[in-house]
Amino acid sequence: MAKGKDALDRVSFIKMTKEEDVLKLGDQLMYGTPLIINFESYDEVQGTKVITFLSGVTYAIDGEIEQIHDKIFLFASKKDYKDGSLRKFIKDYKNRWGNSSFYYEIRRYY
Numbered sequence: 001m002a003k004g005k006d007a008l009d010r011v012s013f014i015k016m017t018k019e020e021d022v023l024k025l026g027d028q029l030m031y032g033t034p035l036i037i038n039f040e041s042y043d044e045v046q047g048t049k050v051i052t053f054l055s056g057v058t059y060a061i062d063g064e065i066e067q068i069h070d071k072i073f074l075f076a077s078k079k080d081y082k083d084g085s086l087r088k089f090i091k092d093y094k095n096r097w098g099n100s101s102f103y104y105e106i107r108r109y110y
Contacts, residue, residue, distance in 0.1 A: 008089050010032070016038060029077075036072065058075050074086065
């Protein structure tokens with residue numbers, strides 16, 4: 001975990017594709033990198049399997065999962081939520097969801 005950076009600065013934004021290595025995503029999470037994963041254009045059955053796997057990893061690191069949007073999820077340890085940056089990001093995102101420009105601003109990370 002990088003010192004001096006809040007959790008939001010350490011987030012890895014991922015648009016799930018067939019090429020994405022799920023085990024490496026689990027490793028990232030275990031090594032302290034919060035993940036925001038977009039499953040919008042990913043196969044629903046496979047997406048459910050990825051979420052199930054990452055849910056187990058999240059449980060193992062004493063973490064939490066937050067559904068940010070219909071098919072966008074945040075996986076992070078409870079420690080990552082303590083600085084408030086992730087909660088603020090989620091709140092801002094959900095408050096601005098009606099504003100499509102904010103939605104596209106988020107998607108540019110993918």
